[in-house]
Amino acid sequence: MTAELADRIAEVVLTHPSVVSLHGGAYGAVLSYLPGRKVIGVRSTGAGEPVEVGVVLRIGEPLPDVVSELRDRVRQVTGAVPVDITVVDVLEPGE
Known part of the structure; x- marks a missing residue:
């Protein structure tokens, strides 16, 4: 995955109002290694390959609706690749 693609995916996910943060998953495996840095919460092996995104959400909207919206954004x-959204945690408003 290119740095530009990983950054763009992270940006569109983080701008969703229900997303608190990106998350690396239970074992920290959802991340992209880039030259000199990592993008935690976004993983793919390359263009046209499936994308995995780990998120912490704020409760409010129905979770299936939020996950569907996030898939559409990614x-x-x-493009038309499989997108796996992993909800790692859900926080109450104000947390």
Whole structure:
């Protein structure tokens, strides 16, 4: 995955109002290694390959709706590839 693609995916996910943060998953495996840095919470092996995103969400909207919206946002960046959204945690408003 290129740095530009990883950054764009992270940006579109983080701008969703229900997303608190990106998350590396239970074992920290959801991340992209880039030259000199990592993008935690976004993983793919390359263009056209499936994308995995780990998120912490704020409770409010129904979670299946939020996950569907996040998949659509990621596909706007990546094209028609499988997108796996892992909800690692859910926080109450104000947390």
